[in-house]
Amino acid sequence: MDFNKVIRLVHSTRDFIFDDRLRHEVTEKGLADYVTQVDLRIQEYLTQKLAEAFPDVEMMAEEGDARVSAQGKKVWILDPIDGTTNLMRDCQHSAVSLALWDNDHMEFGVVYNPFLEETFTAYAGKGAFLNGLPISVTNSETMKDCLVAIGTSPYRKENAKRNFALFEKIFMQVMDLRRAGTASLDFAYVACGRYDCFFELDLKPWDYAAGWLLVQEAGGKVTDWQGGTPDPAKNADLLVTNGKVHSLFLEQLQ
Secondary structure, three states: OOHHHHHHHHHOOHHHHOOHHHHOOEEEEEOOEEEEHHHHHHHHHHHHHHHHHOOOOEEEEOOOOOOOOOOOOEEEEEEEEEOHHHHHOOOOOOEEEEEEEEOOEEEEEEEEEOOOOEEEEEEOOOEEEEOOEEOOOOOOOOHHHOEEEEOOOOOOHHHHHHHHHHHHHHHOOOOEEEOOOOHHHHHHHHHOOOOOEEEEEEEOHHHHHHHHHHHHHOOOEEEEOOOOOOOOOOOEEEEEEOOOOHHHHHHHHO
16 A cells, blocks of 8 residues: 555645634534534545545544454554644644544654644554654653643543543642643654654544554554553544553553
């Protein structure tokens, strides 16, 4: 498969993202859950273009009703805009996230932040890259040396007390916490060494598919909060680290 062509297609969504008219056409899907015309237009565009170029690959994407099992198939896993709330408020921290699941493993992932013109890519068994240059996770071995990204699970606010008690417990043991609101970029930032760790409840496949491969190929580790392997067709509570501190954070989450 020509992954350079896929990357070029992802880059070509930039005009949608910078279209203010589309950005301000917002629909509320649920509690703190929004979709803009940017999300919808990018999903429609990439679904069409990828189907034309690679007709044997199915699509799993955030917007709409289509859901497929990732087991035993080649499947694109797409988040047309990860960080929709950031996009609505012009926070300039959103990304297009696209991964390819090939039968039983993640084959390819790309996370594109057009605001910084940063393209994170990963290829199974071949490494992870930022704008074409190799990246790797940090070497931190203790919690006190870790900069940690968190997700607040805004669609499940019934978990707020549990979440914020956990944030406080971990905050007291680490360098500091960050909450940026775009999970795919949190994964990417662990992969390239900007963060040492990221965790969040109830991430959806399109939130984590590309980032999962990025972190693995950069030398890090991704598991659920029980230490198991995620199923890319299902939501998951995920812990993402440089690998060296994984057991330390897993103990805190459990």
